[in-house]
Amino acid sequence: MNNDLIIDVSPSEITIAHVKDKQLVELSKEKCNLQFSVGDIYLGKVKKTMPGLNAAFVDVGFEKDAFLHYLDLGPQIQTMQKYLSAAIQRKGKNLASLQKFKIEADIDKKGQIADTLNVGETILVQIVKEPISTKGPRLCSELSIAGRNLVLIPFSEKVSVSQKIVSSEEKKRLRALMQSIKPKHYGVIVRTVAEGKSSELLDEELRELVKRFEDAFRQNLQDPKPPKLFIGEMNRASTILRDLFNGTFSNIYVNDEHYYRDIKEYIGAIAPESAKVVRYIKSGEPIFERFGVNKQIKSLFGRTVSIRNGAYLIIEHTEALHVIDVNSGNRSKLGNDQETNALEVNLLAAQNIAQQLRLRDMGGIIVIDFIDMYTAEHRQKLFEKMKEAMEEDRARHNILPVSKFGLMQITRQRVRPELSVHTLEKCPTCKGSGEITASILFDDELFNNLAYLVERDNLKKVTIKLHPYVATYLKKGLFSMRWQWSRKLHCTIKLEAVPNYSFIESHFYVDGVEIEQ
Numbered sequence: 001m002n003n004d005l006i007i008d009v010s011p012s013e014i015t016i017a018h019v020k021d022k023q024l025v026e027l028s029k030e031k032c033n034l035q036f037s038v039g040d041i042y043l044g045k046v047k048k049t050m051p052g053l054n055a056a057f058v059d060v061g062f063e064k065d066a067f068l069h070y071l072d073l074g075p076q077i078q079t080m081q082k083y084l085s086a087a088i089q090r091k092g093k094n095l096a097s098l099q100k101f102k103i104e105a106d107i108d109k110k111g112q113i114a115d116t117l118n119v120g121e122t123i124l125v126q127i128v129k130e131p132i133s134t135k136g137p138r139l140c141s142e143l144s145i146a147g148r149n150l151v152l153i154p155f156s157e158k159v160s161v162s163q164k165i166v167s168s169e170e171k172k173r174l175r176a177l178m179q180s181i182k183p184k185h186y187g188v189i190v191r192t193v194a195e196g197k198s199s200e201l202l203d204e205e206l207r208e209l210v211k212r213f214e215d216a217f218r219q220n221l222q223d224p225k226p227p228k229l230f231i232g233e234m235n236r237a238s239t240i241l242r243d244l245f246n247g248t249f250s251n252i253y254v255n256d257e258h259y260y261r262d263i264k265e266y267i268g269a270i271a272p273e274s275a276k277v278v279r280y281i282k283s284g285e286p287i288f289e290r291f292g293v294n295k296q297i298k299s300l301f302g303r304t305v306s307i308r309n310g311a312y313l314i315i316e317h318t319e320a321l322h323v324i325d326v327n328s329g330n331r332s333k334l335g336n337d338q339e340t341n342a343l344e345v346n347l348l349a350a351q352n353i354a355q356q357l358r359l360r361d362m363g364g365i366i367v368i369d370f371i372d373m374y375t376a377e378h379r380q381k382l383f384e385k386m387k388e389a390m391e392e393d394r395a396r397h398n399i400l401p402v403s404k405f406g407l408m409q410i411t412r413q414r415v416r417p418e419l420s421v422h423t424l425e426k427c428p429t430c431k432g433s434g435e436i437t438a439s440i441l442f443d444d445e446l447f448n449n450l451a452y453l454v455e456r457d458n459l460k461k462v463t464i465k466l467h468p469y470v471a472t473y474l475k476k477g478l479f480s481m482r483w484q485w486s487r488k489l490h491c492t493i494k495l496e497a498v499p500n501y502s503f504i505e506s507h508f509y510v511d512g513v514e515i516e517q
Contacts, residue, residue, distance in 0.1 A: 002250045007263075008287050009256035017293045024296040025392075026358050038127050041143060041216075041231040043224065046121045049114045056117050057136075058125055061227035064136030068125060070113045074142030075106035076155035077116060083155075084124055087217045088224045095217055098154060099184040122226050129414070145209050145231065148270050149194035149202055150178075152209040156187030164192040177202065183210055252278045255287040298440050300359055306445070307352045310452055311345045315356065321365035324353055328371060342371040343378045347385050354389035363395070363414020372406045383408070442470065442504045447485060453508055453515055454489045461492040463509040468497035470504070 001021055008015040018026035030037075044058040047065050057065035074080070082104065087095050107116060117123065129138035145152045159178045161171045174195075178188045181203050194202060216231045252267075254260040260280040268275040281287050288294045299306065305313045310329035315322065326349040328341065353368060373379055379402040386399055386408065396413040403409075446464070453459060466474070474481045474495055486493045508515045 003248050004250055004291075005252045006287060006291055006293060007252070007254045007256075007259060009254065009259050014259075015288070017288065017291075019291070019293065022292065024293060024300060024359065025355060027297065028361075037232075038130060039146060040127045040229060041145075042125055042127070043220070043226045043228040043230045044123050044125045044139070045226040046117050046119055046123055048119055049117060051112060051114055054113050056113050058123060058139060059227050060125065060127075060137065060139070062131055062136050064131065064134070066125070066127075066137040066139045067135070068123075068139040068141065070111065070116070071109075072128070072140035072142065073107065073113075073116060074140065074155070075109075076103070077107055077141050078104040080124060080141065080143075080155050081121075084122065084217075087221050088122065091222050091224065093218070095214075097214065098186070101185065103155075103185060122224065124230060132414070144189070145213055147205050147209050149191055149197055150205055150209065151189035151191065152206070152213065153187035153189065154213055155185060157185065158187040159190075160188070161190045162192040162194075165190075165195050167195075170195055174202075178206075181206060186210060249274070249277050253281050253287060253291070254278065255281045295440050299444070300356070305352070305356065306448070307348055309345075309348075310448065311348065313349060313352065313356070317362075321367055322362050324356075324366065324368045326368065326370050339373060339375060339378065342373050343381070346370045346373065346378075346382050350382060350386045351389050354386065354393065357390075357397075357410075357412060358393055358395075361395075361414075363412050366410040366412060368408040368410070370402060370406045370408060373402075386410075443474070443481060446506055449506070450485065450493075450508070451489060454491050457510075457515065459491055459510060461494075461510065462515075463494045463496055465496045465498045465501065465507045465509065467501045467503050467505060468499055470506075471495045471497040 002019075004019045006017040006019060008017070014030050016028045017024055042060040044060040044066065047057045047059050049056045053069070054071075055067060055069040058068050060066045079101070083098065083101055123141065124143060125139040125141055126143050127137050128140050131137050142156075143154055145154075159175055159182065161174050165171055165174070174190045177199050178190060181199070182188050188206065190202075212231070220228065220230050252263060254263060257280060260278065264275055264278040267278060281290070286294070288297070303315060305315060307313065312327050312329055314325040314327065316325075317323075326346060328345045349370065356362070357366065370382065373382070383399070383401045390397060390399065390410075393412075398411045400409045450462070450464070454462070482493050482495055485491075
């Protein structure tokens with residue numbers, strides 16, 4: 001299986017496409033000047049406390065104050081605040097190591113925010129959710145600094161090992177290793193990719209993470225006036241590589257030389273044998289056009305998403321939830337009963353919906369209206385299929401079985417705004433007073449309609465009337481698209497140009513008589 005990462009760097013944003021066997025499975029966009037990223041640690045200022053919510057609003061530089069709940073303070077918030085206060089007084093100079101600092105008692109789990117934080121107080125906070133819609137960022141004060149194999153948790157003593165590591169012996173080895181090498185007052189989470197890694201490698205990474213944390217106190221508190229970025233996450237490309245890269249990528253294509261060098265250096269440090277998969281694509285043809293990503297983006301985003309055999313999804317978004325409606329398109333296989341057709345379409349839709357959730361990074365509550373099925377066995381089969389399709393989704397999620405009304409509910413972790421891609425384009429006929437569906441998808445739609453009619457009516461010969469531009473495009477080349485369709489469908493296809501047709505208008509004829517679709 002080819003497993004590629006394609007990174008398109010433009011002056012305004014970075015777009016990263018994860019492609020498996022030429023199929024787009026994940027897409028991420030980030031503005032180059034984006035300020036608030038999940039994982040960033042800020043020096044903030046408490047603006048007000050809300051006893052009714054048991055929360056505080058903190059100024060971290062966003063237009064809306066960020067939200068910090070009492071339960072997200074972390075048990076060692078008092079120790080962290082005292083350490084931060086000492087560092088501010090000394091402006092980061094001659095600061096004692098955290099290992100030598102006196103640890104305070106954990107705060108009461110049922111305490112009140114006003115008893116812990118004061119208005120105007122400077123506090124260290126970490127972004128756990130980016131600003132979404134009119135809401136400011138969501139914060140926590142239990143800090144974590146992620147590395148390739150480990151996650152460092154200052155002001156903690158806990159050692160945890162990923163549950164995805166199956167071997168109990170390996171879990172014991174990693175836990176014992178971390179407990180023996182970790183510094184005092186630092187907790188560690190061992191990530192899944194650390195399985196089988198040597199103690200020397202893990203020890204080196206742990207020391208780097210500790211140094212990064214303590215260097216931030218020495219360097220960033222010379223001018224301790226909040227709000228201020230304290231520890232920033234890596235650039236988006238490196239962050240995704242840190243979370244995704246496991247040696248299985250066949251190629252990583254980048255169209256920016258600066259990012260190419262950074263990524264090659266990063267992979268060379270963590271997996272030298274894989275550095276050769278990073279490839280620089282010089283400017284010329286857009287990188288997404290070159291690898292066929294643009295066409296997939298046009299087909300997979302938008303209100304209506306085609307799947308197969310005429311079936312399609314309708315996806316609607318509201319402030320509180322997302323709604324997905326599954327439609328068969330009245331193109332069910334001939335000879336199958338309604339229940340069998342419904343099951344086939346629903347199983348196919350489940351796979352596509354799982355892909356859509358990852359692609360668009362849809363979070364919160366998702367309600368799916370599947371085609372009604374009356375057999376409990378079929379509803380259970382659909383539920384199992386959805387769970388299987390969602391296994392590769394890295395976001396936390398929960399799936400409920402199909403209800404008697406044919407509805408399935410999914411909750412999915414949302415940490416950043418949903419990815420939205422505008423797929424409509426200006427109509428070349430009306431010059432922008434209206435809009436048409438993306439013209440790049442017209443040939444696929446035309447073929448699907450043709451294939452349906454050929455199968456339904458057992459056609460051996462058909463004439464398609466089209467706009468002259470489209471007819472010319474389909475006849476272009478020795479092995480034209482018309483020739484390929486004829487061979488695939490075992491049907492003779494004639495194209496006829498009609499100048500007064502609109503750009504994406506088409507009609508099918510047999511012996512001069514139009515066929516009803």
